[in-house]
Amino acid sequence: MTQETPTEAGSPSSPRRWGTILVWALVLGLLALLGFTLIRTQQGQVGIGDQVPDFTLTTFDGEQIAITDLRGQVVLINFWASWCLACEDEAAELENAYQMYKDQGVVFLGVDYSDIEREALAYLERFGITYINGPDLGTRISQAFRIRGVPETFMVGADGLLTSVRIGPYSSLFEIVDAIEGALGQ
């Protein structure tokens, strides 16, 4: 009777084993990347009580305004664009509110989203807007706030936390005043 030699089919060779590990590592890496992307897209906007995202706005005049330098002050951050018709509904009222509160240490920042500078400057002139405004270079600021469109307005309290978020235009000066007073009262 002949003695059977054990086959090596059950024990894969080393390169084959490494190949399998590599494939699984690639698949798991892809799944992790997919999961990370999904989590990011599901995050939604920054909301009330969240820390204001860190950003620096370069104004149309070339001045750099860092949000961290404004800590201790109430800040209104308004995202707008010259092509946005809804933005026009609140433009004049925002300037009125700025005139009311500029001496009380309330800072207004206009962030011009996906716009052409010439058109943006014409818009500012048309509505007589005098508060700080600048382009959202590389759409970095809007991405940090995860905005869904324009106009959107974020009120930041003196402690750097968001006190209100407005999606769409303010319908009256009263609403803007209400948001600012809420931030001042915090």
Next chain:
Amino acid sequence: MSKKTLSVSALIVLLLLLFINQSAFAQDDVPTDDDVNAIAKQLYCPVCENIPLDVCPTKACSQWRETIREKLAAGWSEEQIKGYFVEQYGARVLAAPPAQGLNLLIYILPVVSFMIAAFILGRALYSWRRTEAPAESDTPIKSDDPYVARLEEELRKRDA
């Protein structure tokens, strides 16, 4: 004809030639819609997702196309214009993301996946061919194994 008249005539002719020449240059410098759209179709504005700039009907996109026209008229190259839009609005405006950072995966993964799939398929085909080869043989199994002999005997009885 006096010398003065000749000088004036020469001056007028010279001015006319200059004017014609400039007009011709101006004609050449005006970018056509095709020139603008050749670049616009490679861009997407962040406002209108999934609609290339060349066919996007919004006011924002119309402004962007006008900017492309102005930059082309100013002598900017395609790469310079695309670079300007990336600087202003971010890399996501590009139809084809730049091959750097995580974006590299978009370009590398399909090639790597194809190579891995081809390798696995190749190995599988090789393995199948090896296992199928003995089955194709019609020659009876010759064996001294008593178990095989008994099995064949049983089968013969069953057929009878």
